[in-house]
Amino acid sequence: MTLDIAYIARSFTAVENRDPKADELLRRAYAETHVIPVIGLTGPAGAGKSTLLDHLAVHWAESGEHVAVIAVDPSSPYTGGAVLGDRVRMDRASGHPRVFVRSLSSRGHLGGLSRVVHDMVTVCGVLGFSRVIVETVGSGQSDIEVADLADCVVVVSVPGLGDHVQAAKAGILEIGDVYVVNKADLPDAETVVGNLLTNVGLSYPGDGGVNPSSISPRGALKSSSAQHERHGQPGVEPTYWRPPVLRVVARQGDGVPELAAACDAFLVWQHETVRDTNRRAGRVRRHLLRLAIAELSRTAxxxxxxxxxxxxxxxxxxxxxxxxxxxxxxxxxxxxxxxxxxxxxxxx
Ligand SMILES: Nc1nc2c(ncn2[C@@H]2O[C@H](COP(=O)(O)OP(=O)(O)O)[C@@H](O)[C@H]2O)c(=O)[nH]1
Ligand SMILES: [Mg+2]
Incomplete structure (x- = not known):
């Protein structure tokens, strides 16, 4: 199967502009029972998300998948600077016949950015894609949004930004299903890895990935009920997911196959434990609530x-x-x- 690029580009634009031409597509997309996985990549600006995404998209495309990439750009829609930058950093993916890249400005959307991204992600399945990757800059609200949108959230950290502390403050250390330390070629990467491992260990003992609940924690665990919902509760459920911490050098593509494998392992576990349907159902409800509130103030x-x-x-x-x-x-x-x-x- 080949992607109909012109049709896809037109459809995304119609969805983005809330053009009534997109209504039929949206109706079909929301009624579709076969849903495709959505991978969310979040982290501070400059962490190397676009560079990493470029490799990740091509990795999945090379294994036969059709990958949609939606990059939410923090820059002003008027300069277009970062959009062009993304095109350069995502040149591999952009040139691949089974990948489609769309950069979205974070400003100037009727009905809000999260509504647009939500609808765009949802139409990807009926447009012929088998997987979606969404990139957003980690900054409070958009983190929550990407966590809300994705079936698997990858949190990207880097050495040198002191972002471990910032991330902990922003609650970003609770939302990851997989943690990545990019720029592992730089000094101090191990410090970031160590901090993340310590943090994950506070909630989940064992090794990164699926663990049997028989692994008993050495002390009191600090996990919240939101974490239990997403990753299970050690000692209570038969298995739980400990978010792995992976080292990556995105610039060279090092660690990308391992990252792809970790995302897929999480998706499989999430499906086996029926968490995927619950996660998606919650997402649709929250989306509807946002729409209802927007509609209320619009029609009033x-x-x-x-x-x-x-x-x-x-x-x-x-x-x-x-x-x-x-x-x-x-x-x-x-x-x-x-x-x-x-x-x-x-x-x-
Ligand atoms: N040293 C090093 N630099 C990297 C690596 N990955 C990305 N970069 C650089 O980090 C900068 C920001 O990358 P970008 O992908 O645009 O980050 P984003 O803002 O998170 O999307 C670019 O100059 C990249 O070349 C890496 O693994 N090591
Ligand atoms: Mg980027």
């Missing part, structure tokens, strides 16, 4: 929204209600305005 209209927020803020500052009650009042006013607008449409 700017004036009704401003009025509802003014009323709520006034009630709050006069001490008449709690923030929760004020929020509930805003919601009621927005719903009333939305239903009014809706009824208006129906009368026409």
């Amino acid at each position: 209209g700017d004036r009704a929204q401003a009025a509802a927020l003014d009323d709520g803020a006034r009630a709050l500052s006069s001490g008449r209600c709690t923030p929760d009650e004020a929020a509930m009042e805003c919601l009621r006013a927005l719903c009333a305005a939305t239903l009014g607008a809706d009824a208006g449409i129906r009368r026409d």
Whole structure:
């Protein structure tokens, strides 16, 4: 099978612009029961994500897969600088007949970036791809979004940025299914590896990958319920997943086959333990919630929204209600305005 590049490019653009031409495609995509794996790559700018992704995409493509790459670019849509840079760093993947690369600016999207990426990822299956890789810059909100979007999250760290501490603060050390230390050719890479291993070990004993629960922890474990949901609970479930920590030199492609194998091993374990369907179901629900909120404020209209927020803020500052009650009042006013607008449409 060959990818219909012109059709794919047109479809992505229609989805990105919320063009009604994409509606039929979206309908088919959301109804599709055969879902393809989504790999999310996140980490600080300059960590070498694009360089790594270039090798990773080609690795899977060479094994016969059709790979879509969606790179969310942090730069301004006006300079286009980083988009061009990505094209250079992803030259192998861009030139491969079984890989399609699309860079997305992180700004200027109707309905928000996460909605666009969510829809783009979802249409990849019906466009003929067998796998998607999404790159986002690790910075709080977008980390959460990529974690929400992907079936397997790869967190990329590098020596020299002091990002271990930053990452720990941002909670990024909880979201990885696989950890990568890139630029392992640089001094201090081992320090980063050591820190990550210590951190993973606080929650999960054993070796990177699938472990039988018979491995007993030496002390109290620090894992959260979100981690249990994604990686299992040692001593409670038959197996658990300890996120591996892998050394990579993306510039040379060193460690890429091992990274691909770790992602695939995680996907297999996640499927065997039925976590994949739960993860995807949660993702669709959260996506719907975002859409519903966006739709609510859109259909209520700017004036009704401003009025509802003014009323709520006034009630709050006069001490008449709690923030929760004020929020509930805003919601009621927005719903009333939305239903009014809706009824208006129906009368026409
Ligand atoms: N020393 C070294 N540099 C690397 C390696 N991988 C990527 N780089 C460099 O790191 C810089 C940022 O890479 P890029 O892929 O654009 O990072 P991104 O911002 O995370 O996508 C580029 O100059 C790469 O050549 C590596 O393994 N070792
Ligand atoms: Mg990049």
